[in-house]
Amino acid sequence: xxxxxxxxxxxxxxxxxxxxxxxxxxxxxxxxSTGTLHDDTITNRTYCVYTSDVATGYGVGAFLFLLSxxxxxxxxxxxxxxxxxxxxxxxxxxxIIYFVSSWLTFLVAEACVVxxxxxxxxxxKYRDMLLAENFSCETLRKGVFVxxxxxxxxxxxxxxxxxxxxxxxTTQPAHRTNRTSSNIGMAGYA
Numbered sequence: 764x765x766x767x768x769x770x771x772x773x774x775x776x777x778x779x780x781x782x783x784x785x786x787x788x789x790x791x792x793x794x795x796s797t798g799t800l801h802d803d804t805i806t807n808r809t810y811c812v813y814t815s816d817v818a819t820g821y822g823v824g825a826f827l828f829l830l831s832x833x834x835x836x837x838x839x840x841x842x843x844x845x846x847x848x849x850x851x852x853x854x855x856x857x858x859i860i861y862f863v864s865s866w867l868t869f870l871v872a873e874a875c876v877v878x879x880x881x882x883x884x885x886x887x888k889y890r891d892m893l894l895a896e897n898f899s900c901e902t903l904r905k906g907v908f909v910x911x912x913x914x915x916x917x918x919x920x921x922x923x924x925x926x927x928x929x930x931x932x933t934t935q936p937a938h939r940t941n942r943t944s945s946n947i948g949m950a951g952y953a
Contacts, residue, residue: 769926769927769929769930770839773835773836773839773926774923774926776832776835777832777835777836777919777922777923777926778919778923780828780829780831780832780835781828781829781832781915781916781918781919781922782919783828784824784825784826784827784828784829784832784876784915785825785912785915785916785919787821787822787824787825787828788821788822788825788875788876788908788909788911788912788915789908789909789912790818790821791818791819791821791822791825791876791879791880791883791908792818792879792905792906792907792908792909792912794815794817794818794821795818795883795902795903795905795908796813796814796815796816796818796819796883796902796903797813797814797900797902798811798812798813798814798900798901798902799811799812799900800900811900811901813900816883816884818879818880818883818903818908819880819881819883819884821880821908822876822877822879822880822883822908822911823876823880825876825908825911825912825915826873826876826877826880829869829872829873829876829915829918830873832918832919832922833865833869833918833922836922836925836926839926840925840926840929843858843859843862843929846933847933848933849929849932849933850932850933850935850936852932852935854928854931854932854935855932857924857928858925858928858929858931858932861921861922861924861925861928862925862929864921864925865918865921865922865925868914868917868918868921869914869918871914872911872914872915872917872918873911874911875907875908875910875911875914876908876911876915878907879903879907879908879911882903882904882907883902883903885901
């Protein structure tokens, strides 16, 4: 492992897990369930018939792969709370910025794919014909899984930069200042 580069295996695993999560989110968007209205003349009811519910599974898959990617990186870096301290300087500042940004995009991406999977699994039940004047089948809006996929890619990029700056900040030695004297200089007021 080169000085300040980090493990190539960690980089590769974070990228692969995030890209798999991205693929699942895109697949979930393409396979969202749609509903069509059907009339039952015998019971005088209107109901919805939905297509396959596979998008919910894809959304859960995206959630799990992104979660495993984030858990892997936070396990390796010990969530910046434990382990070696970060050296003062610009690398530490960038590490903290990428850490916070990574967690924000992770939370938004997870919220999008979980909300999309939950909403996609929701199906409208039977309603009487009398109450069905403006009846429509509940479906997931377009773009929920795509928004999750965009945040998954953003999270992947931020995680790579976070890990890169984290390894730089933990491997470089702290700079010590050379003071000629330990006294505090005081000047008289003129």
